[in-house]
Amino acid sequence: MSDLLAEGALHQDDHGHKHQMNSEFDMDSEREEANTRSPMEEYRVAYPVAAINQLPVEILSAIMVIVVDESFGAYHGPMIIPVRVFTPLVLSQVCRLWRQCAHATPQLWCSVLIHDLPDLRKKGELVCPNLRVQTAFLETCVARARALPLELILGIHKFSDDVDASLDVWRSSMGRCRSLDITCPETIWDELFSSPIELPLLEKLELSIFQDITQTPLSLNSLAMPKLKHLEIALEGISDTPDGIDWSRLSTLSIHSATFNRRLGSVLDQCPALRQLELELEVIDIDQMCNITLPFLEDFYCYIHDYDRNGVAKLVFPSFVLPRLQKLTVYAPDTYPLTKSLALMLRRSDCMLETLDIHNRCAIDNGDHFYELLMSCPALSSLTVTSAYGTDDTFASIDESLFCLIRSVDGYPAPKLDCLLLGLEVDETYVCFPSDSAVSEILNARRLHDLTTPLRDADVVIHGVDGVSRMGWFVRDGGEILRKGADDDTLQEDIDRVWRGLAP
Numbered sequence: 001m002s003d004l005l006a007e008g009a010l011h012q013d014d015h016g017h018k019h020q021m022n023s024e025f026d027m028d029s030e031r032e033e034a035n036t037r038s039p040m041e042e043y044r045v046a047y048p049v050a051a052i053n054q055l056p057v058e059i060l061s062a063i064m065v066i067v068v069d070e071s072f073g074a075y076h077g078p079m080i081i082p083v084r085v086f087t088p089l090v091l092s093q094v095c096r097l098w099r100q101c102a103h104a105t106p107q108l109w110c111s112v113l114i115h116d117l118p119d120l121r122k123k124g125e126l127v128c129p130n131l132r133v134q135t136a137f138l139e140t141c142v143a144r145a146r147a148l149p150l151e152l153i154l155g156i157h158k159f160s161d162d163v164d165a166s167l168d169v170w171r172s173s174m175g176r177c178r179s180l181d182i183t184c185p186e187t188i189w190d191e192l193f194s195s196p197i198e199l200p201l202l203e204k205l206e207l208s209i210f211q212d213i214t215q216t217p218l219s220l221n222s223l224a225m226p227k228l229k230h231l232e233i234a235l236e237g238i239s240d241t242p243d244g245i246d247w248s249r250l251s252t253l254s255i256h257s258a259t260f261n262r263r264l265g266s267v268l269d270q271c272p273a274l275r276q277l278e279l280e281l282e283v284i285d286i287d288q289m290c291n292i293t294l295p296f297l298e299d300f301y302c303y304i305h306d307y308d309r310n311g312v313a314k315l316v317f318p319s320f321v322l323p324r325l326q327k328l329t330v331y332a333p334d335t336y337p338l339t340k341s342l343a344l345m346l347r348r349s350d351c352m353l354e355t356l357d358i359h360n361r362c363a364i365d366n367g368d369h370f371y372e373l374l375m376s377c378p379a380l381s382s383l384t385v386t387s388a389y390g391t392d393d394t395f396a397s398i399d400e401s402l403f404c405l406i407r408s409v410d411g412y413p414a415p416k417l418d419c420l421l422l423g424l425e426v427d428e429t430y431v432c433f434p435s436d437s438a439v440s441e442i443l444n445a446r447r448l449h450d451l452t453t454p455l456r457d458a459d460v461v462i463h464g465v466d467g468v469s470r471m472g473w474f475v476r477d478g479g480e481i482l483r484k485g486a487d488d489d490t491l492q493e494d495i496d497r498v499w500r501g502l503a504p
Helices: 002-036 039-046 057-072 087-091 096-103 131-144 161-174 186-192 262-268 339-349 367-375 398-406 436-448 491-499
Strands: 111-115 150-155 177-185 204-214 230-238 252-260 276-284 299-304 327-332 355-360 382-389 419-426 457-463 470-475 482-485
Touching (some): 087 096, 087 131, 131 150, 161 177, 161 186, 177 186, 339 355, 339 367, 398 419, 398 436, 436 457, 436 470
Parallel strands (some): 150 177, 204 230, 230 252, 382 419
Antiparallel strands (some): 470 482
16 A cells, blocks of 8 residues: 555656646747747737737728728818828828738729818918829829729819829829819810810719800810710809710709800700709890700709899799609799799699709798699698798788698698798898797698698798797697797707708
C-alpha cells in the first residue's frame, strides 16, 4: 500500500514538473513571438479592428452609397454651405479596407457635381472651388463607375480659363450620362455644344440658361437625345422655347420663366405623351384661347407670376383639353379670379379630377362660379383653397360662398370629397368672418350626409385683415367638429399647417 502511495506521489510530482515546464515553454514562445512582431502587428494587438470594419463588405458598401446619395442631394441652387463634391474620394481614403470597398462599388461614382459658386467655410470665408480639380475627379468617376450611367450637374456662372480647359472633358463625359443638369450663361452653352454631340443614354435633361433678353430661341439641334423623356428648362431672358427637341417623346416637362404665347401653345400641343406638366409663367401674351390637347396628362402644376392687369390669365386654362387629368395645382395669388376658367377647362376635358389645389385671389368670392367649379369635378376627393376674399365685385358674403359646398340643386357637388382644406384671409376691414352656425352646418352636412364619400378631414381657417383676429374649424377622421378661437394655443399650429398646403 505504501509503495502504491509513493508511486502516486512520484507520478503527481512528475506531472506537476511537466506542467511547469510546458508553462515556461509557452511563456518563452510568447516572448519570442512578441519580439518578432512588427510595429503594425503590435498595433493590431493593442487596438482591435473597429466594429464597422467587421461588417460584411456588402453592408459597408450599401452605407457608403447612402452617404454619397445624401451629400449629392444637398445641392440646391446657390451655395450657402459647403457641398461635398468629393465624398466618394474621401470615403476611399479612410483605410485600405474602405478604399478596396469604394473602388469595388461603382454606384459610388455615378453622381458628379461641378460648380463655380463659392462655398462658405467654417471661419465665414468664401472659397471658390477649383474647376480643374473637379474635372479631374469627373474623369476618375467615369473610370470607376464602369458601365453604369452617370448623373452630372454643371453649375457654371462665368467663363474663365479653367472653364476653357475643362470643356473637352465635360463634353466627352456627357455621352455616359443618364441625367444631365446644366446651369450656365448662353455664351458657355454655345462653347460647350459648338459641335454635335451624341447622348445615347440621356433620359433627363435640366437646363437653366440665362442671358440678356433676346428673341432668339435656344438651340439644342447639336444634341442627339433619342431616349429623352424628362425635360426641365428655365429660360431667363429667353422669350421662346428651345429648338431641336423631339417633344413627342417627353413624359415629363417643366418650363420656368416662360411666356404663355402662341409658340408655347404650339409646342405643348406637340407633347401627346406628357403625363406631368409644370408651367411657371412670367408673362401671358395671348388675346384668345389656344388649342392644346394632352390626352395622357395626369398632373398639371401652373404658377402664374403675371399681375394680369389686362385680365388675360383667364384664357390660359380653357386652352387645355386634359381628359385624363387627376391632379391640378394652380398658384396665381395676384391674378383675377380663375374659378370660372378652371371650371370651363374641366368641363371641356371631361376628366375625373381627384385632387384640386388653388391659391388665387378672390377664388371663392363668386359663389356661382365656385359651385360651377365643384360641379365640374364629380370624382374630386381632396380640395385645397388658399385665398383672400371680399374685394371682387360679385362678392355677397363668405357664408353664401361656403354654402356652395352643400348646394343641392343638381345633387351635392363633389360627392366623393373626403378632405377639405380652406385657408382664407379677409381682404377688407368691413368684410365679416363666416358665422359659426354656417360653417358648422356645412361641415356637418358634408360629414353626415349620405354621400358617396362623407367628409373625413376638414380645416377651415380664417385670418382677419389685421393679421391677428382668426378662427378655425376642424374635423379629424370623420369625428365631431372642433372650433378654435384666437385665444386657443393650438390654433396657430393648425393655421400654419393650412397655409403650408400650397407653398410654391
